[in-house]
Amino acid sequence: MQVTVNKSSDCQNSGMQSQFCSQKGILENIVKRRFILAPAYEIYGNTTGLFDFGPTGSALKSEIETVWKNIFVKEDDLLEVHCTNLTPCAPLVASGHVDRFEDFILYDTVTKNYYRADKILEELLHKIKPMTESVQEDIRKLSGFKVAEFDELIKKYKLKSPDGNDFSNAMPFNLMFKTNLGPLSVDSNNTAYLRPETAQGILCNFKRLLECNRGQLPFGVAQIGTAFRNEISPRNGLLRVREFVLAEIEYFYDPEASELLSPIQKEYIESAPAIKLLSADRQKTSDQSVSSSVSEALKSGIIKNSLIAYYMAKTQTFLLKIGIINECIRWRQHMSTEMAHYANDCWDAEILTSSGWIEAVGIANRGDFDLKQHSSHTNRDLTALRVLKKPREQEVLKCIPVKREIAKQYKALTPVIIETLLDTKTINELKTLYDKNERLSLTLPNQDVVELNKDMLSFTTEVVRLTDELFFPKIVEPSFGLGRIMHCLLEHTLKKREDDRYYFDFPILVAPYKCILMALINKEELVSITSKLKMRLAKAGIFSKVDNSNASIGRRYSRADEIGIPYTITVDFETLEDNSVTLRHTSLLKQIRIPISEVVDFVKRIFSEVEQWPGKYEFI
Amino acid sequence: MQVTVNKSSDCQNSGMQSQFCSQKGILENIVKRRFILAPAYEIYGNTTGLFDFGPTGSALKSEIETVWKNIFVKEDDLLEVHCTNLTPCAPLVASGHVDRFEDFILYDTVTKNYYRADKILEELLHKIKPMTESVQEDIRKLSGFKVAEFDELIKKYKLKSPDGNDFSNAMPFNLMFKTNLGPLSVDSNNTAYLRPETAQGILCNFKRLLECNRGQLPFGVAQIGTAFRNEISPRNGLLRVREFVLAEIEYFYDPEASELLSPIQKEYIESAPAIKLLSADRQKTSDQSVSSSVSEALKSGIIKNSLIAYYMAKTQTFLLKIGIINECIRWRQHMSTEMAHYANDCWDAEILTSSGWIEAVGIANRGDFDLKQHSSHTNRDLTALRVLKKPREQEVLKCIPVKREIAKQYKALTPVIIETLLDTKTINELKTLYDKNERLSLTLPNQDVVELNKDMLSFTTEVVRLTDELFFPKIVEPSFGLGRIMHCLLEHTLKKREDDRYYFDFPILVAPYKCILMALINKEELVSITSKLKMRLAKAGIFSKVDNSNASIGRRYSRADEIGIPYTITVDFETLEDNSVTLRHTSLLKQIRIPISEVVDFVKRIFSEVEQWPGKYEFI
Incomplete structure (x- = not known):
């Protein structure tokens, strides 16, 4: 994916942008102070372009990845892989990165x-x-x-x-980080690079992956992993960094298939809500997007490929689900001048932030560029087999050796010469020489060369019936910059309370910690209840934090709000009497009283969206 | 962590080892044929030491990581971080890796x-x-x-x-991969390395992390991430590779605390089952481990640090939970000659495989080596504050300037000289000179030097009451080589059926796919049921596969068994009549009939270990 910030601005949302701008300083302060993320190795001075995710940032990243995997990998049965960061030189020569990624x-x-x-x-x-x-x-x-x-x-x-x-x-x-595999040696080329994208690992495993899908197309392969780009002047924040996490899909398909989508995928597009589109055509005259349903845009030809349309719809769902604001997403098609060297069409999901519209997802049509390149550089077959709907008749050139003439001159060599002449690989070349009346040199398998004269062979064409054929699949590649998406999410979810305190209003799905447990005061009989409840939540897969410090409950609420913990469970003296606790909802500021024995099950059901807050409980 | 294969062999289990050996060829065949993992960029020839995880390997890896996070991060409320792979040179000079990691x-x-x-x-x-x-x-x-x-x-x-x-x-x-941040330049040192361990990122963020824990010790920080080691001669398989995934914890503690463990952690050690121990002492005379409970070993002093004991018990639980065979785990203490340069004690969990006992986890006591190094190389405070149980009285040397004598010679300079004399930093040095009757040169803050004579000052000692003090925390570091553990797990779970077919008997927790859906025959009315059920499973967070190929049901069963899918759901013509499906248990080879409407809930309950197979259903 390309990672440029787009300067053209969609003015419809300038109100939102200025709101993000007004909170920018506060956001940066919270991000740093609460260690959501921070410059890597900062105690050693200024290491630009490298960022560490602290506890809250890590958990947020991990939850976003889980949602991504659920939506893109599990629902669609994609094959997920993990390829190496270190990449030998040769595949990156073939992919064009050694020459052109600069x-x-x-x-x-x-x-x-x-x-x-x-x-x-x-x-x-x-x-x-x-x-x-x-x-x-x-x-x-x-x-x-x-x-x-x-x-x-x-x-x-x-x-x-x-x-x-x-x-x-x-x-x-060149923007790739260079290193060597094993000791540096003048005699061997052991140059390696850190991958500039995760795609090449998938592409070079194409045959194995096709096999995993029992030889059938279409199929998609997903990978979440680090990619590296040796930026010359990295900026602050997660927008232009040297090391970043990509979530990428390579979706392989047969361009001649009558239908690229499954019935479920078609239904998905039909029922997808409207999105904002800014096509390449429209950008020639305007920087304002237009709203359209995905299915309309596909029918009218604004989106040309149904797989791209499917992934646009699906991406929109993903972004909304993790908490990106709907009005702040638009889809911009690349102009032909800005496309990466391997792509022939590309739609970016751009998200509005304090810095304007930022490219966060790219859905590119890579065609068959990469598979062809890798195949020709390795001399390995990277094709798939297509059964022809109608068997096709095809004219094939055949050579007819004249055994008697060959034998006159070449005696015992005759069988091997005839066999070589029947080998299709050399036939077109030979026919050209024959037609031009040039010398007919034939290289035998043992590398000997024999000279033939025109009496020794003739040519004919035969019609062959083909029922299937090999072809290079084409690829649609949705590519997500997860760091950028996280940056946007932090801007979009930061909210201000009436008392001027700030909190992150994360959807429960991506909230870094699902709840925080507090003993009203730091007494062993209350503290031990929080520890046990925490353990029960952990065993149910719910990540919670405990804050049993001596700070006031109000102070502890604020600290929890500031890192976007959506629920607070408080253990107080009443708990010792009736085994109930208080459950507080961060953004609504409302609370209920609930028996301890029901807590784990209740929060689990809210978190998996089976139940609505406050369920059968009443606000207190 | 050190990653050497240990050659000393514990002969008690030679039977197991030869069983693993006998299946080695079959395992390698399945691993390659089913793309569990494969050499990276293999189409470009032999790239030793780099491996890609295919779909099954990726999913297995991801499930193992989830179990690890649940046990180590969520249960103990650790702080999880993600630091960069690229590491500037300076911190690795301080950590000793630039000089000694070779x-x-x-x-x-x-x-x-x-x-x-x-x-x-x-x-x-x-x-x-x-x-x-x-x-x-x-x-x-x-x-x-x-x-x-x-x-x-x-x-x-x-x-x-x-x-x-x-x-x-x-x-x-040097075994680190070297590269440059930004363009190579003669004037700037922009050398960087790929991290050889994940620890340094955590250590350099120590102050921020301490703050996340509100200044309190002890606390632990966890990180799952890639590490790199430029092996000179990498071996085949996951045992000696150039890029690998580590799961590491840095647990910071106050060595003078009367108790390092929480009540829950102490209880955990008390109730932990026996493990096999091979202490450094014992290795001088024997290579046979002895069985002991963790609490006994701690009491008797074989294990010297209670945090190390806790993590040994916890690691044993983790390994058993993911499917490693109990008898094939032993704990070997490092001999003093084999310890990494930063460690002063280390216990390895070694796992028996076809290649003998392999080090898979190391639990090292790193002491305060790293924090002290980083602090002295950056001149930054990396200490924590300890409240003294008893306030301590301490003699402090004080200087008494004689104002009159100083003023005689230095006039207006007198106040700044007096201030400098009262500054504790220079006082010990000055006293030494004073006692030796040497020249008393005093450097003023503006770098001017004045000469004093003995009349101008005298010394006294005062007793000060200290209520707290700064100190460098010590560190216990459990470090897990997840690739190695996965290699062991594949060997341990490969089982043979009576009909000579092989399958992986993964615990449900780590099974790459939890179930596979099959339509008895490839008819649209059956296929569409599998698609819908698959989607419902995905939404419930259960990763399943679909195999609706035309192969026989038996063939499809074998294919699923070979990648360790524990349950098969079959949709057949009866399903169309009574909305029920067949659920088959891979290792037991038994099946039940269950209404479609109950499938998602039932498998979810089995998978989260709330219910036992076959529940209320009867075998058919």
Whole structure:
């Protein structure tokens, strides 16, 4: 997936964006103070582009991954795999990443500071006064520049580095992290890279995976894993980082199949609610999305591939389920100029944040580019078998060796020559030479070369009936940047109470901790009840926290709210008398009294959405 | 954790080992054929030491991780984090990995093939005839060799490489994968490594994590993540690989606390069953473990730290729960010579396999080595605060400046000199000079140096009452090699039926797929029932597979058994009449008939161990 922040803004939601902006400082404060996430190895100074997830961030990430797996892997019976982060060089040469996965860099010739060429020049051009139409034109063209064009631009405007020094020439910089497998040696190429996407591991296992699906298409393969990108100038936060988690699906299909979707998938599209679309066509004249149902967009041809439509609908469900705001999701189609080198169509789910619309999910049609590349680079078969609906008749060129003529000259070699002539691999080449009256050199399996004359062979064409054929499947690839989605989710769920305190209003499904247990005061007889209840919740698979500190109950409520714990269970002196506890709902600020013996079952049923809060219980 | 295969063999279980050996070929065949796991990027040739998990392997791995998290993280309320794989150089210098995390290599001076020095020389020495006591002595000493000793050994025995050529000198080879953050530059040190263990990320976040636990000790932090080790000669299978998943806990505690364990943890140790122990002491005279309860071993001092004992008991539970055979687990204490550089005690859970006893879990006492190192390398406070049980009186040296004498010479400088003299940091140094009658040079905050004479100051000691103090917490680190554990689990659960077919008898908790759905024959009215039931299972969080191929039901049963699916649900023509299906138990080979409407709830209750198979239903 491409990971650029899109600057075009859909103004319908500028109100939301400014709300996110107004809370940005508060969010950053909570994220850091409560260790939701933090710069990695920060005690050693500034390590940009690397972030650690603290306890709350980790649990949130893990719950988002679980929801993703339930919706995408378990419901659709996908094959899930885990491939290695370390990737040998050869497959990345085939995939085009060694040659084409790069940005351009410049450095200040005095300070030696590095800059990403397009970003720094854009910044410098924006400062030029007066801002003429021609400068604006140059700014627009920057992202498509080739290496020499950067140098020309620097010369044209006499641009200097931020420290006032000359720039070096621009040079390409590959964005993959490079290392070596085993000891470095002059004689062996043991270069390896950290994967820039998770897809290649899946693609190189295609034949095994096809076998897991008993040779049948279509089928999808999913992988959640880390990917790496050696950003030249990483930004703060989770938007442009050097190490990030992707959740990717490679969905293999036969482009000639009359129907790509199962009945259940078709039904899914039919019943999917409206989404906001901004097609490539529309972007030529407007940056405003239009609302449409997925099935309408598919019928009218705005979305061209039914699998892409299915995954758009499914992604929308996923994003809503984890708590992204519906009005803040739009689908933008890539313009032909911005597509990754392997893709021929791509729709991004963009999510509105304080930084504008951010690309969080990409659903690309990779076609058969990768499988063909890997096949030709390895000489291995990476095709699937298609049974033809109608057997097809096909003309096939055949060679007719003239045994008597061959034997005259070649004696004992005759059988092997005839066998080689009947081998289809060389026949087209031979026919060309024959037609051109050129020398007929034939290489035998033992690498000897024999010269034939035209009397020794002739050609004919035969019609063959084909009932099946091999082909390269095509691929639709939904790719989710989970870190970015998490960033958006934090912005979307941060809410303010009337008393000016903040809390995260996470859906119960993704809440990092499902509940917090508190003893009203720190007395052993109350504390031991919280410990036992916590253990029973854990055994039922419900992750809870305990806060038996000496802080007031109000203070402890605030601390729990701030990391989005949706329910609080309080053990008090009444508990010792009647074995009941208080259960408080964070965002509603309402509470019920419930027998301890019913707590585990009740919260379990609420959390699995079988029951609605407050169930049979009454507010107190 | 250290990842060596232990050669000493506990002969009590040689029967089990030979059973594992006899099934080894069959296991390898199933693992490869059914894509449980496979060499990464195999179509590009031999990439040793890198393995991909296929669908069944991935699901198994994921279930094992879930069990681990439930037992270790959720039950004990640990803080779970996810730190980056990429690690800047500085923290790994502090942790000792840049200097000491290495093996020794040799190369063949003609072929340039690399060898791990200790391994290849051991192999060559084993071939020497006659095998004298002195050769055996040299073999034993190999693993502790320093670099020059390898060269001497080669000279002594005139050893040649396997291709008959001279060896190079031995040289150290760091086992971390090296790369660069951002563009390589002569002026900046941007070297980074892939983490060799997950611990350092946790340790460098210690202060934040302590804060998450409101400043209180003890507390534990858990992380499941990838670690990397650039093995010189990786072996086949999951035993010696270059990229592997670790599940690690860093448990921080106050070594002076009167009690390290909570009441629940103490109870846990008391009720833990017997385990097999092979202490460092015992290994001097025997390689046979002895059976003991954990609490006995702790009381008698065989296990010295109660946290280590707790984690040994808990680990035993975990291993049994996922399906490792009890008799095939033993606990071996590290000899002082084999400990990692950061550890001062370590107990390994070793599991018996076809390759002998394999280290799968290490529970090490890391002491305060790492926190002290990181603190001194960053000059950052990485201590915790301990409230003293009894306030302690401590003598403190104080300086008494003689204002009049100082003012005579230094006039306006007097206040700053007095302030500097009262600063405790310089006082011990100054007293030494004073006592030795040497020149009293005092550096002022502005870096000016003034010379004092003995009239200008005197010293006294005061008694101060301390109520708390800062200290470096110590750490117990349980570290699980999940890939190795999975390898052992596959060996332990592979069973043979009477009809010579094999199946995995996974505990339901870790079974990759919980059930498989089959339509008796591939007819739309039956198939659609399986699809709907599958969706209902998915929504209840139960991962199932569907096999509606045209193969016979028996063939499909075998295919499902071979990847360890414990239950089969069959939809047949009776289903159309009475809405019931057949539920078959894989290892018992028994089946019941159950209404469709009850299936989801019933399997859910069996899977969460609330109900026993076959419940209220009768075998048919």
